[in-house]
């Protein structure tokens with residue numbers, strides 16, 4: 001049987017929680033960031049994953065009430081489902097993502113801006129108000145499902161790694177025409193490339209460390225060629 005979830009430290013401030021979702025056959029990720037102002041959570045997996053979120057927080061000596069900010073990349077159920085756990089947090093999503101009021105996630109994000117230690121941009125591919133968040137202190141980019149490893153196994157290098165095998169799989173996926181709206185996707189990739197990124201934290205599967213600009217450049221080159 002597969003491990004149900006993995007918790008790993010990405011850098012001095014960030015933890016990744018990767019939950020195996022047997023129903024959707026994918027790893028689904030959430031991130032915990034330790035900041036001076038309290039914990040920040042990026043996405044929250046599905047409602048049925050609450051027990052893992054709680055367990056992971058306890059493992060690093062925290063509770064849900066320590067989370068003061070929740071950044072939501074987009075409104076799909078595998079990213080907002082755990083939100084109810086965080087009653088002390090300000091929870092934000094892009095204004096173009098509509099959610100039932102019971103989530104108490106406010107659609108207050110614009111197309112670009114700053115919130116706490118993060119710069120954010122709307123990328124508009126995958127869902128109308130998909131947003132990426134750049135954590136300035138650690139140069140970590142959270143991409144949600146705009147760029148992710150949905151349904152892929154983890155890298156041979158582990159959950160947090162350079163992930164050459166995952167990069168290669170993405171090149172082949174793009175070459176094979178896997179991306180439906182290529183012009184929109186290319187715009188988002190170019191937005192990502194404006195940041196000096198050290199770590200790529202996506203909505204599903206492996207976390208990539210190092211030479212992210214090279215990875216993005218290659219994706220853009222392949223995308224431009226296939227237009």
Ligand SMILES: [Zn+2]
Nearest residue numbers: 074076126145
């Ligand atoms: Zn999604």
Ligand SMILES: [Zn+2]
Nearest residue numbers: 076078145203
């Ligand atoms: Zn997702």
